[in-house]
Amino acid sequence: MNPIDAATSALYQQLAGITEPALWLADENITTPLPPANPAIEVVSNRHDLASALHHAGWQTTFNDFDLSAFSDGQFNSLLYRISKEKALVHHIINQSFRLLQESGALILIGDKNEGIKTFARKAAQHLGGTLREQKLAGNLWQCTLTRADNTFGKQPLDDQNYTQLxxxxxxxxxxxxxxxxxxxxxxxxxxxxxxxxxxxxxxxxxxxxxxxxxxxxxxxxxxxxxxxxxxxxxxxxxxxxxxxxxxxxxxxxxxxxxxxxxxxxxxxxxxxxxxxxxxxxxxxxxxxxxxxxxxxxxxxxxxxxxxxxxxxxxxxxxxxxxxxxxxxxxxxxxxxxxxxxxxxxxxxxxx
Ligand SMILES: C[S@@+](CC[C@H](N)C(=O)[O-])C[C@H]1O[C@@H](n2cnc3c(N)ncnc32)[C@H](O)[C@@H]1O
Structure with a gap:
C-alpha cells in the first residue's frame, strides 16, 4: 500500500471533523489507505477501483463521471475536493458547487500551487460570491475555503468545456x-x-x-x-x-x-x-x-x-x-x- 500524500492527508483531517451533510468529490488523486467512513458525507468518484474500495469501507458512494444532477439544490453544507489535474473537471465541479451548497455553505479545495489552486480559488470566489480563506498547509500545498453567497450570485460559471457533453x-x-x-x-x-x-x-x-x-x-x-x-x-x-x-x-x-x-x-x-x-x-x-x-x-x-x-x-x-x-x-x-x-x-x- 502507498503512503498517503500530504494533500490526501489534509483532506482526511477535514473529512473526520464533518458532522453536517457534505459531499466529497474523489478522483484519481486520492491515495490509500482510506479513512474511516463518515455517515454525514456522501462520496462521488469517477474511478471504479476507488468507488468500490470506499463502498467496502462503509462510505455512501456513487460511481459516475461527476454527474451531480441527482443531488438536490442546497443539499450540502460543504463540498470537499482535492483538485484534479484536468482544468475542465475542476471548473465543472466549481460550477456545480453553487447549486449544491446551502447559502453560507463552504467549498473546500485542497491542492498544490503548481496545480493552479490559487487561480481556481480566485475564479471560484467570483462564482460563489462569498468569502475566500487561503491556508498554507505545507510547502506548496494550500487549502482554500470559499463560502457560497445568496442567489444573486452563481451567474458566472467557469469554462468547463461542456464537461458532461460527448x-x-x-x-x-x-x-x-x-x-x-x-x-x-x-x-x-x-x-x-x-x-x-x-x-x-x-x-x-x-x-x-x-x-x-x-x-x-x-x-x-x-x-x-x-x-x-x-x-x-x-x-x-x-x-x-x-x-x-x-x-x-x-x-x-x-x-x-x-x-x-x-x-x-x-x-x-x-x-x-x-x-x-x-x-x-x-x-x-x-x-x-x-x-x-x-x-x-x-x-x-x-x-x-x-x-x-x-x-x-x-x-x-x-x-x-x-x-x-x-x-x-x-x-x-x-x-x-x-x-x-x-x-x-x-x-x-x-x-x-
Ligand atoms: C494508456 S490509456 C489507453 C487507452 C486506450 N486503450 C487507448 O489505446 O487509447 C490506459 C487506460 O487504462 C485505464 N485504466 C487505468 N487504471 C485502470 C484500472 N485499474 N483498470 C482498468 N483500466 C484502467 C485508463 O482510464 C485509460 O483509459
Missing amino acids: RPIVAGEMHFISKPGLYGWQKIDQGSAYLVAQLPAMIKQPLPLHGSLLDLGCGFGYLTLATAGPDTQVICTDNNAAALIACRANLDLAGLQGTVLASDAGDCLNEQVDILLCNPPFHAGFSTAGDLTDKFLAATARLLNPDGIACFVVNLHIPLERKAQKWFDRVDLHSDNGHFKLITLRKPRTNR
Missing part, C-alpha cells in the same frame, strides 16, 4: 466520440496507433479481428474501433467513468455489438477471450505504476484462452517482458520504434 472528434483519418475527463480525450495515443499498425503482423492475421476480443483499459475505445469488425465479440473495460460513456457511444456509432463495463483491470470479468489488446496505464492513480503493470498482467493471464494471444504496447522503459515471465510461458518482443515496444503474451500459466 462530442465528435476527428484525429487524422479517425472519427470518434469523446469528452473531457478521460485519458487523452482529443487524440490518438501514439503507442496505441503503433500497436494497431503492427497488429496483423503480431497475430499473423489481417484485420478486422475474428473471435472474441478484450480491450483492457479501453479509454474511448480506440483499439477496438481500429481492429474489430462485425464478427468480433467485443468486451471493453476501463476504470474511468468518462471512458466508459465515450466507449459505449463509439461502439454504438460503429455498429459494433459489444459489452462495455467498469472494472479494476478486468476484475469483474470471468469469460476468457481469444485476443486481448492493452496499452496499460503507466502513471499512478490509485496504485503505483509497478502495481498496475502486475495487476494488468495477472488479469491478462486469467482472462486469456490457453490458445489466445495478448498484445501489449508499453513505453520502452517498462520491464513488461521480465514481469510477464511469471504469468506466461511465451513472452515475445515483437518490435520497438524507439519510444514504444510491442509484446505478445501466449500460454498463460495455470500453476503460478
